[in-house]
């Protein structure tokens with residue numbers, strides 16, 4: 001099994017990224033909490049959040065985490081119309097990568113399109129903006145961002161992901177601005193149909209200990225088609241912690257709930273890396289430790 005030895009001497013188990021020929025450490029970094037103001041955090045303080053996030057990203061690179069998932073929509077919200085264009089997550093990730101001086105080809109950077117512009121010009125403009133903020137001339141993975149108001153089901157995904165969208169993503173790949181393409185979303189049926197198109201190397205369904213819809217069809221198809229699954233909200237996006245606090249206030253659970261959630265999602269061979277949302281260097285360190293424990297207990301490499 002190939003492993004990545006980081007500056008901190010940590011040995012993270014790795015997994016295949018579908019049929020790309022690449023391997024990634026099983027622990028990845030989801031940057032929704034880095035840029036999205038108030039994301040599962042009612043006491044949000046922007047300056048404090050930026051400081052914490054930059055040290056979390058720095059610690060992650062030191063620990064040998066390679067996969068970073070960002071998006072234009074992970075931004076500071078403005079109360080009037082809901083979304084701003086400051087793209088705080090992409091900006092901070094670009095800043096962290098440049099501060100750290102890490103070699104670009106040793107990292108795997110994933111972003112998405114701005115989901116309110118699903119046409120060729122909008123997708124291209126969005127990617128060019130991402131590349132400027134990320135301070136790079138290519139991204140490893142560009143994903144169709146699945147958060148949309150329109151219905152997006154197995155029988156109508158073409159209303160949302162048109163030929164123009166697919167062709168633009170494929171052209172960007174041919175031009176070398178994007179190495180692989182993926183699609184994210186909350187509808188397993190639609191994502192399963194999209195796996196069958198053979199166009200995507202990666203799918204990102206919502207998939208965790210609580211939200212298990214992908215178990216029934218999607219993981220089997222992903223396995224069959226050699227498509228990597230990168231689950232969004234792998235640690236339940238704060239839901240599990242919220243429920244424990246609600247039902248068992250002040251009590252320490254007998255098992256670490258984050259470890260239980262990691263164990264659940266990493267049982268699936270097609271799950272490649274888990275983009276855990278992390279706000280602080282302490283959380284990064286804790287999650288590295290949990291992954292190492294699980295590696296000892298059950299073996300995580302695939």
Ligand SMILES: NC(=O)c1ccc[n+]([C@@H]2O[C@H](COP(=O)([O-])OP(=O)(O)OC[C@H]3O[C@@H](n4cnc5c(N)ncnc54)[C@H](OP(=O)(O)O)[C@@H]3O)[C@@H](O)[C@H]2O)c1
Pocket residue numbers: 029030031032033040041069070145146147184185204231232233234235236237238258275276277278279283284286287
């Ligand atoms: N494509 C899409 O539409 C989409 C949608 C959603 C998410 N995503 C991706 O999936 C990533 C992960 O989802 P997520 O960030 O919502 O949730 P998550 O990874 O399931 O859970 C993250 C939360 O768990 C807590 N946590 C993590 N490690 C911890 C530790 N060691 N100790 C205590 N608490 C810990 C943190 O909460 P606190 O810091 O608040 O305690 C953190 O914000 C996102 O960042 C994003 O990259 C994609």
